[in-house]
Amino acid sequence: NAGVTQTPKFQVLKTGQSMTLQCAQDMNHEYMSWYRQDPGMGLRLIHYSVGAGITDQGEVPNGYNVSRSTTEDFPLRLLSAAPSQTSVYFCASRGPLVLNEQFFGPGTRLTVL
Amino acid sequence: AQSVAQPEDQVNVAEGNPLTVKCTYSVSGNPYLFWYVQYPNRGLQFLLKYITGDNLVKGSYGFEAEFNKSQTSFHLKKPSALVSDSALYFCAVREGSQGNLIFGKGTKLSVKP
Numbered sequence: 001n002a003g004v005t006q007t008p009k010f011q012v013l014k015t016g017q018s019m020t021l022q023c024a025q026d027m028n029h030e031y032m033s034w035y036r037q038d039p040g041m042g043l044r045l046i047h048y049s050v051g052a053g054i055t056d057q058g059e060v061p062n063g064y065n066v067s068r069s070t071t072e073d074f075p076l077r078l079l080s081a082a083p084s085q086t087s088v089y090f091c092a093s094r095g096p097l098v099l100n101e102q103f104f105g106p107g108t109r110l111t112v113l
Numbered sequence: 114a115q116s117v118a119q120p121e122d123q124v125n126v127a128e129g130n131p132l133t134v135k136c137t138y139s140v141s142g143n144p145y146l147f148w149y150v151q152y153p154n155r156g157l158q159f160l161l162k163y164i165t166g167d168n169l170v171k172g173s174y175g176f177e178a179e180f181n182k183s184q185t186s187f188h189l190k191k192p193s194a195l196v197s198d199s200a201l202y203f204c205a206v207r208e209g210s211q212g213n214l215i216f217g218k219g220t221k222l223s224v225k226p
Contacts, residue, residue, distance in 0.1 A: 004156070031211070031212065033213070035216075040122075040218055041218060042203060042216040042217055042218040042219050043157075043203065043214075043216040044216075045213055045214070045215075048211065048213060050211055056211075058213065090156055090157065092157075094212065097212075098207065098210070098211065098212030099145055099162070099164055099207065099212065100212075101147065101159035101162060102157075102159070102214065103159075104149075104156035104157040104158070105156050106155060106156045107154075107155075107156055
């Protein structure tokens, strides 16, 4: 199993550009989530999904969209990038029990100029 | 709302000495607590979790954590530190019925030879 994969690893955008961060998992997990990691702030939840067709907002959803058309994929879209979205983004997935641990992808480092 | 606090930004330990990384929590209801580790330029990896039962929880790589309800703490410990334990450590608490995680800000552990 590849686990949780994320592409790209690095990305530089200009203010106002849009892009999609890709996330996929091959563990048949229903629950998937997106976090951003900023220095001194830990990880903050952006959006999450408990299954195909179901998404919900986390702590910091503004400026981001998600969709979940399949169990495997959970892309994160930046509609109009801002410098404040410069961060490292992690995707994670979890097994069926709410107390299962989450498996994290390797991350995408995004810089917005 | 649930929250966790990691009072130390950095912990320095000599190789072979015991280590402790501190975490305190604030929850309504039963606490479900997790520790994750992040090595440089990598995603987070699960170490251990407390759900119920024994207050001493054993996890991966020789780590353990002590749950203390009266002190609302969940400190991570290891009897003998290795240089390879140097990493960023995150404490997390489950929030809500969907099992989302709320992370602390992280503690950087540095183990010197």
